[in-house]
Amino acid sequence: MSSNNPFDATSAFSGGGFMPSQRQPSRFADSTPSPSKGRDSQGLIPVTVKQISEASQSGDEKSNFTINGVDVTNVTVVGMLFDKKVRSFNDIRFHLDDGTGRIECIRWVTENSETRQMDEIDDGTYVRLNGHLQSFQGKRQLVAFSVRPVTNFDEVTFHYIDCIYLHLYNAKLLTQCQGGALTQPQLIESLSNTPVHTTSNGYQTPSFNNFTVDVSPDGLKGFDKLVLNYLQQPSNIEREMGVHLKEISQQLKSPIEKIKDAIEFLEKEGLVYSSIDDYHYKAVEGC
């Protein structure tokens, strides 16, 4: 059966959660980078309830939650809805159980369409919930801004894989920044080149490219990225004179013209600069 319905990794990883990279469009252009930057901004993060329960909060109730060193404000969860109570026409309370834990949720409805959406969801329904994580009177709760029933149950599998993926991604980011290595753009790039896919249940996942406009309209292309990665290797960063075009050409086994094109593009983007002459280039430093 499964061969009829393969789990498409490309579409799987293009949807659901917003990656930190989306929230930091100006990473490359930023002239004063710091390791903590890019991990302190907001997005929609796929999480399990267990992760929410273990999120740390730095200060009082108003302070931010942190999961994996990343500030978390808005999250996306998938689970079963229970104990639904309509407290008033616009105030609906329920619990969401995702199998790792149970969390209280509130849905303030303001429009008829939202009321209808909540009307059709009963106890025991699988839902995808996007909402704001907050602490109220010592209890963690989600203030939902979207609750919709799951119709394609591969979304359940996908959500947890998405949680694992983002966890891994953030853990890597954290290690690399702490280690001072400059390989972050590789990770960012592999994400930002993800194509837009329409999933089988018909809703379109957001394109990362919308968020990288001030880097370039279509992000870094594969080869440009290879050249940049090579220049960003710590050993090459340390070289005062920079790296000769010929060397890049030999290392990447590509014609020098192709290297020149890539360099020209990267230079325009402010990612590399010529050092002692027009043949030697260095990557702009930054994490």
Add this chain to the structure above:
Amino acid sequence: MDTSNPAAFVNGGLLRMHLGRKVRAVIQVIRSDVGSVIGKSTDDSQIIVKGSPPIPPTNYVEVIGVAETDNSIRAEIWTNFGDTFDMSSYDQLCQLANGEFKHLFL
């Protein structure tokens, strides 16, 4: 918030690790009776699920309940997962959720 009673993702092979505890599994229904379903787990072993299955069940059903033996589950919650479902991805998720990334789940 309550994380005291999680349901572990299981396939046929992982069931024995969670005997007496809450588990969740997706099974492909082979035969459905009034009080039980015989089905195939995501790793292709045969599982008996006791309880009250949905009428009618779809090809794929998710059950949440207690692991009774290494091939049976007493289910409390049944959800029809439809007639197509990617079993191999779910099976890999079971393995990840019981292995390297267990701390995100249990």
